[in-house]
Structure formats: structure tokens, C-alpha cells
Amino acid sequence: MSLAIDVQGGTIRFGSFTAVNRVSIQVPKGEVFGLLGPNGSGKTTLIRGLCGLLAFSEGHATILGHDVAKQADLVRQSIGYMSQKFSLYADLTATENMDFYSGIYGLSPARQKERQAELIALTGLSPYLDRRTDKLSGGWKQRLALVCALLHEPRLIFLDEPTAGIDPVARRDLWDLLFRLAAQGVTLFVTTHYMDEAERCNRVGYIHMGNLLAFGTPDELKRLPNITPPGTLRIEIAGQDTAGVLARLKRHPGVREATIFGQAIHALVDAPCDLQSLGIEHLAVHQTEPSLEDVFVTLARQQAD
């Protein structure tokens, strides 16, 4: 199995501040890797390091077989990048933006035409080609940005919060697109704050203050021993008045964690746990698996302690 991304002990420091601390990630080709973490945890810095835009102070990174430190030009020719904030030229039309990036990536005129047609068909961008980019809605802007990042057929794409601030329909459409690309063998490195997006990734990592706290498939992470320690249970309590129940739960000595999830409460409790005193007999209580959110919240708390 060949790796698209292979970072070993990657560290990036700005003066005395360590933005990324000994991070090791291996992502096989054709996978979707999701990186999660609070704002300022080092996600964007890590991506900049992997693209060769920032130098690693320590450690070693290989992208698609190219050493990032020594072959930055080869790396840049084979990756696509879509940043968290929209960064196309607002005063240019969609076509002009595409033409510009085609030129920057050195596409021949024939190839450029062919490739743009393919990507326009893939994204459904054709009605908006002559529109100025600043007149496009958020979802279309992101699609155009994706097209511009895909023109040179990169084998690996970095997407830094690609769905931040776009509506749910556009978000789902974009993810459908991403999976279609992954099916074609393109590797995707996505940062996100959305747990449902994380659940869809082949592999996820959680970074907190520069440290990679967890890395693996979503199932592997949910089964991590320190997420549901021996002698505890994860339960879901569904029913009315979740806020009132939550308050009572939090006072109960056997309850380690409790959070509201829509109409239900997720809790981590000592097993066996006597919940009779809480007066919640009428509610449906059953054992459950941790969600990815449970995993990340637990990891972040443990890190803080």
C-alpha cells in the first residue's frame, strides 16, 4: 500500500511557540483523511508545512513520494489546495479564474479546454461561467475554487475547511463531489468542524494545541480504551425535558460526562450505575457507542487535565 502522505514527527515552530508538535500521519492513496481540532490548533499550519510553504523545524514529510523539504516544486505540481477562506480573484469571472490557474499550472491550450469542460460538467458550473466571482453564492464559489484546484489533475488535494459557511445542500453536494474524486483515486486531506463530515472520512485525526491526540479510522477511535474506560458505560437517554434531566445527571456521582444531542442525552457513567434516584424511569435508556464527537470531547478534556 503506497502512501500519499507520510509525515514522521513533523514539528513546526515559530520562535518559541510550537504550532505543530511531532505529528505523524500516514494516509494511503485514494483515501479521504479528515483532520479535526479547535481553531488555532495547528490544522492550517500543518497543511502549509505539507505543501512546503512552511519549513518543518523537525521531522520529515513525504507527499506522493516527493520529499517536501527538497522537492517542493514537484510537490506543488502534484497537489491541489483550497483554502478555508475563499481565495479566488473576486473581480475575475469564473472562466477567467480557470484560465489563470490553467496557465499557472502550465496546461497546453488543448488540454486546458478539455480539462475545463470535464470539470464544468462534473460540478455543473456551466450557467455561471461568465459571472464575476464575487457575484456567486458561497456554494458555487467553493465549487469554482475546487475546479481551479483540480485543473492540473492533482493526485492529492488539501481542503482547509471547504464547507465552512456554506448551506447544507451545497455542503452535501460538495461532499458527493469529493467522494467521486476519491473513487477516481485522488487522495483528500480535509479539515472540518462538522462531525458528520468526519464520520464520512476513511481516516480521521484530532489535533489539539499542536498535538495529534488521535489518528485512525472512525471505528478505531471510538474503540480507543481511554474513550470508554473499563468499568464505564456509554448510555443514551431519550425523551422529554432533556435539559432538566441533564442538570440532575451532572449532580449524580456516577456520571462522568453528559451532553445533550438533539432529543437525547449522551452520558458516560460508572458501571453498574444506579440511575433510579434520578426519577427517569419513564425515559428510554440504552447502551450506545461513542460518537466521534464524544471521542474528541473526551480527548480534549483528558488533554486539559
Next chain:
Amino acid sequence: MSFRASLQRIYSVARKEIVHIRRDPMTLFFALALPVVELFLLGFAIDTNVRHIRTVVYDAAMTQESEVLLRSFVNSEDFDIKGYVYTDAELHDWIIAGKAKVAIKIPEDYSRRLQAGQQAQILIMVDGTESSTAGEAVNVANAITLRESLRQVLRDRPLPIESRPRILFNPDTRSPNFFIPGLMVVMCQMMATMLTTNSIVKEKELGTLEQLFMTPVLAREVMLGKMGPYIVLTFLEFTAIAVLMRIVFQVPIHGSFVTLLLIVLPFVLTMLGTGLFISARSSSRDAASQLVIGTVMPSVFLSGYVFPVDSMPLVFRYIAKCIPTTWMIDACRGVILRGAGWSELWTHSLVLWCMAIATLVLATIRFRKKLT
């Protein structure tokens, strides 16, 4: 092959830059129209030659001799008599109120003393708040009284020595001839620096520069691609001001304009390099504008554009030599007013090329393809 790819990338950046310029007509308008407005202001309104100084007279003598003296003041065209007063107090009031810059008092005994062969005195008060006017007024007043004195002594005999000044290259000492060649240079400087700085800092603000850095494009290719359109714009501007200068202000161009354009090239490159250097250092357009003004100010004041370099203290003369604008203005006046050519101006060209190369190398080093 990779050279071709590099050219393609430079071309792509340049083409995109042209679209930006076309889509933002306000910036283009200000860049092109502002110098023209300035040209008309300087060309029409400003006259450094001091003429028609407002003058008030207190003629206490009221004789034929005093009248002759006053007429010679009026005839010089340097003094305009705005009014006659009859007391010393009024004379003072006119000066304090700013109604007159010069006050002339001819004492009551003026003619009597002249006829008696004694020394007659006249009082000339000059408002010193405008130093150039005051200086000129004193000089001309001295010259007039000196000539009147000689006339008194020599009667009808001719003056033993007569000087016949001939002012070369700008015989009428017209201000536009002096100002506009300098203006052409300063406006070029403003435009080249401001536009390149803006175009890069804007990309920084929008985050598009970061996006660009993720692509195979090299920093120097971005720089070259951006410089291309702005070089063309700057040359257009330079030529436009030259054409207006020739047609509207009737300033003759004695030398070869092509020579001048060739000398301007390294100057424009220096200014584009300065713009790149500034944009590498600043993260917002406001900060960048401050820095641009910071580089333009010394160029305006120390380059000889307004104040002659030769009358500056030694230290400032050395500083002036380090400013590219000084060399360019000198070359520009040389070509336009004195008809100078390569044999006189090759040192200027050499100095400007050295400055251009140094600036561009520095800017490239600063503008590395790394974010910090």
C-alpha cells in the same frame, strides 16, 4: 521546456493583472488623472518668479524726484503699487494686515538732500514671512536704488559697465519649464510604486497570494508578470505628461525623447522594485500606502524637484545622490531643456541601472516564496 512553462506562468500573471486593471477603472483613473491635474496646477498656477509684489507707498516728499524713483519701481514689474498712505502708522498697518508685502517710504527731505548733494535715504520695509518674496524684493529694491544713485552721479554719461545677462535654455525663466520635467519623474515614481504595492498587498489581504504560493509559480515569475503591465502604464503616463507639456505649456523638448525613455526604464524598474519591497514588508494596503508616501516624500524634497540640490547642506547633497529621483530629474531636465544626449547622460543611466538591479535583487530576496 521549463523556460516555456515559466514564460507561460509569467504571461498568465500579466494577463490576469490587465483584467484587474480593466475591472477597476477608479484606480486607473486616479493613477492617470491625478498627475494630469497636478500638471495643470503646477503649470498654470505656480510661478516661482517673484513678480507683482503688492506694495504700499508713503511719499512724504511729493516731488518730481520722488515720483521718478517710484516710477522706476513700477517699471520693474516686480512691484505693484496698491495704495498710497500718508502716515507711518498706516504704512505699518498695511504690512501687518498683509495688504502689502513691501512698504516704501520716501522722506520729506528726499529732494532737498539730493539737491544739496547729501545722502538721501528711503525706507523699504519687507514682510519676511515669505522668504523668497522678501529676498527678491530686497534685491530688486537695492538694484533700483543703486541705478538711481548712479544716474544722479553720472547725469547723462553712459554707465561704465553694463552687464548683459543671457539665460540659456529657458530664456523667459518660465516656471513650467523647470517644474514639468521634474513632475513627470515624480509622478512616474508615485504611480509605479503605488500600483505594484497595491496589486500585491491586495492579494495578500484576499489570501490569493497564499493560494498562488501553493502552485508551481515562482516568486520571481509573479513579480515579473505583475511588473509588465505597470511598466507599460507608467510609460504611457510619462509620455502623456510630456505631450501635454509640449502642447499646452509650450515647453520645447530639445533632446531626443527616445533617449529619455531609455533612461527612464531603469528608473521605473527601481520604483517597481521599491513597490515590491514595500509589499513584501506590509500586510495591509493602509500600511503599504504609508510606506509609499514615506519613500516619495524625501524624493520630492531632496531630489531637486522643488529645491535646488546645490543649495543644500553637504550631508543632504550626499543623501540626494543616493535617491534615484535626483538622477532621473537631472537627466529629464537635461534632455528636455538642454538637449543633452548619451554623451552627457551615460553616468545617469549607469547609476540608475545599478540602483534598479540592486532594488530588484533585494525585493526578490524579501519576496521569498515562504509565509512567515
